[in-house]
Amino acid sequence: MMETGRKTGLSRLFSPRWSTESHTGTVVVLVVMIILQTLVLGFDYDSVGHWFSAWGRNWINILRNNAAIGIIALGMTFVIITGGIDLAVGSTLVAIGAASMMMIDIGPKGFLGNLGVTGPFAYAITIICAILMGLILGALTGLLITKGRIAPFVATLGTMKILRSVTQHFMQGYNPRVPRDFLQISNLQVGGLMFMPIIYWLAIAAVLIYVSQRTVFGRQVIAVGSNERAAQLSGVNVDRVKVGAYALTGILVAIASIIQVARIGTMDFANAGSGYEMDAIAAAVVGGTSMRGGRGTIIGTVLGMLIIAVMNNLLNLFGVPPFLREAAKGLIVIAAVLFQRKDNV
Amino acid sequence: MISMKNIWKSFGSNQVLKDVSITINSGEICALIGENGAGKSTLMNILGGVLPADSGTIYLKGQPVQFANPAESLRAGIAFIHQELNLVNDLPVFENMFLGREIRRRGGTLDLETMMAKTEDLFKRMNIDLDPRAMVRDLDASYKQIVEICRAILMDASIIIMDEPTTSLTEPEIKRVFQMMETLRDQGVGIIFISHKLNEVMEICERYMVLRDGELVAEGQVQDVTPDALARFMVGHDVRSEQLSRVMQIGNEILRVENLSHKHAFRNVSFAVRRGEILGFTGLLGDGRSELFQAIFGADAVASGKVFLDGKEVRIHSTEQALELGIGYLPRNRKENGIIKDMNIFENATIVTWPMYSKRGVIDKTRQEAIFARQREQMGIRMQRLTDNISTLSGGNQQKIVLAKWLAARPKVLILDNPTQGVDVGAKEEIYDVILALAEEGMAIIVLSSEAQEIIRLCDRALVMYQGHIQGEVSGSTMNEHDIMKLATGGILNAG
Ligand SMILES: Nc1ncnc2c1ncn2[C@@H]1O[C@H](COP(=O)(O)OP(=O)(O)OP(=O)(O)O)[C@@H](O)[C@H]1O
Ligand SMILES: [Mg+2]
Numbered sequence: 001m002m003e004t005g006r007k008t009g010l011s012r013l014f015s016p017r018w019s020t021e022s023h024t025g026t027v028v029v030l031v032v033m034i035i036l037q038t039l040v041l042g043f044d045y046d047s048v049g050h051w052f053s054a055w056g057r058n059w060i061n062i063l064r065n066n067a068a069i070g071i072i073a074l075g076m077t078f079v080i081i082t083g084g085i086d087l088a089v090g091s092t093l094v095a096i097g098a099a100s101m102m103m104i105d106i107g108p109k110g111f112l113g114n115l116g117v118t119g120p121f122a123y124a125i126t127i128i129c130a131i132l133m134g135l136i137l138g139a140l141t142g143l144l145i146t147k148g149r150i151a152p153f154v155a156t157l158g159t160m161k162i163l164r165s166v167t168q169h170f171m172q173g174y175n176p177r178v179p180r181d182f183l184q185i186s187n188l189q190v191g192g193l194m195f196m197p198i199i200y201w202l203a204i205a206a207v208l209i210y211v212s213q214r215t216v217f218g219r220q221v222i223a224v225g226s227n228e229r230a231a232q233l234s235g236v237n238v239d240r241v242k243v244g245a246y247a248l249t250g251i252l253v254a255i256a257s258i259i260q261v262a263r264i265g266t267m268d269f270a271n272a273g274s275g276y277e278m279d280a281i282a283a284a285v286v287g288g289t290s291m292r293g294g295r296g297t298i299i300g301t302v303l304g305m306l307i308i309a310v311m312n313n314l315l316n317l318f319g320v321p322p323f324l325r326e327a328a329k330g331l332i333v334i335a336a337v338l339f340q341r342k343d344n345v
Numbered sequence: 346m347i348s349m350k351n352i353w354k355s356f357g358s359n360q361v362l363k364d365v366s367i368t369i370n371s372g373e374i375c376a377l378i379g380e381n382g383a384g385k386s387t388l389m390n391i392l393g394g395v396l397p398a399d400s401g402t403i404y405l406k407g408q409p410v411q412f413a414n415p416a417e418s419l420r421a422g423i424a425f426i427h428q429e430l431n432l433v434n435d436l437p438v439f440e441n442m443f444l445g446r447e448i449r450r451r452g453g454t455l456d457l458e459t460m461m462a463k464t465e466d467l468f469k470r471m472n473i474d475l476d477p478r479a480m481v482r483d484l485d486a487s488y489k490q491i492v493e494i495c496r497a498i499l500m501d502a503s504i505i506i507m508d509e510p511t512t513s514l515t516e517p518e519i520k521r522v523f524q525m526m527e528t529l530r531d532q533g534v535g536i537i538f539i540s541h542k543l544n545e546v547m548e549i550c551e552r553y554m555v556l557r558d559g560e561l562v563a564e565g566q567v568q569d570v571t572p573d574a575l576a577r578f579m580v581g582h583d584v585r586s587e588q589l590s591r592v593m594q595i596g597n598e599i600l601r602v603e604n605l606s607h608k609h610a611f612r613n614v615s616f617a618v619r620r621g622e623i624l625g626f627t628g629l630l631g632d633g634r635s636e637l638f639q640a641i642f643g644a645d646a647v648a649s650g651k652v653f654l655d656g657k658e659v660r661i662h663s664t665e666q667a668l669e670l671g672i673g674y675l676p677r678n679r680k681e682n683g684i685i686k687d688m689n690i691f692e693n694a695t696i697v698t699w700p701m702y703s704k705r706g707v708i709d710k711t712r713q714e715a716i717f718a719r720q721r722e723q724m725g726i727r728m729q730r731l732t733d734n735i736s737t738l739s740g741g742n743q744q745k746i747v748l749a750k751w752l753a754a755r756p757k758v759l760i761l762d763n764p765t766q767g768v769d770v771g772a773k774e775e776i777y778d779v780i781l782a783l784a785e786e787g788m789a790i791i792v793l794s795s796e797a798q799e800i801i802r803l804c805d806r807a808l809v810m811y812q813g814h815i816q817g818e819v820s821g822s823t824m825n826e827h828d829i830m831k832l833a834t835g836g837i838l839n840a841g
Contacts, residue, residue, distance in 0.1 A: 240665075
């Protein structure tokens with residue numbers, strides 16, 4: 001009711017009443033990249049319909065390939081806004097993936113199978129357990145950081161190593177087989193298109209946009225990251241907010257893990273999820289989240305993830321050698337931070 | 346010596362300075378006064394190179410000059426001590442003293458020994474009891490203020506701007522700052538002194554300039570005016586200065602503290618406060634009163650002792666729990682403890698009540714807007730949009746926002762630590778009225794203040810702390826500054 005003037009057009013569309021952040025820069029960069037990508041893709045088709053369907057399929061591929069990291073990045077955003085960091089997301093993804101696969105394994109060692117539970121009921125139990133596991137692992141990380149007073153970087157570096165190595169040890173020579181139906185979670189086709197992961201990602205993003213803008217928790221996250229002492233002296237339970245952010249990330253990692261398991265039905269326990277922490281951080285930072293805490297939005301992170309994804313696609317289309325693509329990712333993160341610094345002064 | 350001519354400045358549609366012209370001479374202390382949001386800090390920011398003027402010129406010794414940034418202004422001999430202090434918390438005092446003008450050895454390494462020695466020397470000369478090696482983080486606000494002033498002295502400034510330097514200081518420290526100012530004046534330095542405490546203006550300044558709504562409305566010699574006249578210039582009408590009158594309806598005891606002790610900040614503190622009572626706590630810097638109430642509020646741990654609320658013993662582990670039990674604490678040091686710089690005005694004004702006015706975790710914004718609209722009116726908060734960042738408000742208006750968030754919570758016991766820090770004379774009276782009204786409704790109010798006058802005018806009785814314990818009590822109409830000072834410095838009052 002009070003606010004009128006200045007903000008117009010795009011930035012108004014993306015700047016909600018509660019937030020003072022604007023995403024104009026990010027949106028512009030994304031639009032430019034999409035135009036570029038469209039041009040590179042070319043118009044060498046016999047009809048508009050064909051062109052559009054090729055364009056659309058390319059997009060569905062991009063989004064589906066990035067859905068899991070995109071979901072993790074949403075949680076990472078909350079964590080970074082509190083002034084923390086979670087390096088363990090990749091390892092947590094593997095640990096939860098391994099546990100879920102052991103539960104629904106249709107081989108002789110399958111946990112639920114041996115209990116005589118199969119089919120959709122088994123899938124539901126598996127998903128619930130995965131989410132609980134993510135919640136518990138995240139909450140424990142949060143407790144380590146708040147009650148244990150260990151710096152987030154160090155605490156999650158520790159859990160990152162522990163989870164990966166324990167998972168690899170126990171999964172040695174064990175190749176669980178995931179039931180075919182379970183794969184429908186990620187691979188369900190509608191009209192020949194596979195877009196379920198995209199729907200999960202966007203639905204979760206929508207919920208979290210609401211959470212971050214409208215709920216007590218969402219706003220307290222900002223307060224804690226911006227001025228922890230002032231937040232505490234305003235009656236905010238700082239420790240609980242921080243634990244909440246890590247627990248939320250744990251839940252999102254669990255969901256990402258299920259999506260991954262259901263995509264290909266197997267997991268490389270040594271390598272799956274590695275580097276996800278950096279990609280998630282990159283998405284948040286490109287989207288305007290400050291590593292010093294206190295600043296950042298969920299919309300920004302979705303946009304940031306899209307920018308990185310489209311850029312990967314562009315590099316691919318340009319035929320840039322794979323090893324150099326990481327360098328481009330590095331450059332865009334640095335550019336984003338420089339750009340924001342200029343913006344904020 | 347230095348003058349600003351026809352200065353205009355606006356922020357968006359908000360015209361903040363309208364054709365202001367001022368002059369500051371060498372060897373004089375000149376007061377710049379005005380209501381919250383009148384434009385004092387903005388004018389000084391222009392002089393200090395922090396902000397550009399929309400139009401107007403600065404003349405230094407008759408020559409027009411332009412300052413593109415604070416460094417240029419400093420090079421021209423203008424040192425600016427900001428309302429919100431600007432020290433690096435993670436560096437020791439002596440390194441802060443030379444920030445941006447470090448002394449280097451040949452080869453470029455920092456000459457820490459010389460910086461250290463110079464700082465020590467200056468502190469000795471100025472009679473300041475402070476270890477140059479102390480980390481700024483560990484200093485109380487008043488010492489930070491002193492460090493800032495010393496830094497200006499070290500820089501050989503010919504003009505020193507002091508934006509509300511005394512708000513968090515107590516009487517002896519104010520005296521010390523005044524002594525420093527007088528010494529500097531006698532050495533030919535020109536000082537611009539911004540303060541809302543008119544008695545300070547009367548005491549230390551030769552000349553005054555009054556800004557109202559961005560215009561220079563009065564200036565002259567301090568010896569020719571009374572404090573009441575100054576107040577009238579500032580707000581445009583008379584400001585009440587007599588005793589506050591109130592209907593006292595003191596009820597049951599609500600908060601009782603027994604033998605509360607802390608690792609180092611306070612020990613063996615016992616007191617009780619009743620519904621409808623306004624209890625003061627005062628003392629010198631380092632008396633432990635802020636630490637005491639932050640501990641009672643659950644923000645810090647206590648070593649031993651008991652707290653009773655409504656007769657029942659409570660163990661408060663978090664500020665959230667304290668809030669739920671009905672205890673509120675408005676902190677001192679707005680910048681560090683009160684303001685959340687990444688949030689907008691509305692959020693800063695409502696953060697405390699988010700959990701109260703929410704449904705299933707979703708904040709009820711409409712309800713809070715209504716409450717805030719009323720407060721905005723009541724306290725005369727000068728602002729533009731609710732969604733503007735908190736840092737766009739003037740210092741005094743930021744303080745009103747911090748106060749508003751606690752008033753909205755309506756706790757049973759409200760602890761106010763230095764509540765009128767940086768608030769102008771008129772608004773101060775309005776805040777006093779709000780406090781009195783709350784007490785009449787039965788709220789127990791504890792006011793922590795270093796201003797004896799505030800304690801005397803507002804409180805029914807007051808406890809004076811000295812080095813972490815309660816040294817004595819003053820009460821009723823016999824309260825006076827002399828007794829308070831005596832207790833605050835460790836003396837005792839004669840019975841009878
Ligand atoms: N960065 C800014 N952006 C927008 N408006 C601003 C900004 N800084 C100051 N203002 C506005 O300019 C006006 C004057 O503010 P200023 O800080 O100069 O007041 P002041 O006289 O120093 O008050 P106080 O006694 O409360 O410190 C206020 O209305 C304030 O809201
Ligand atoms: Mg000011």
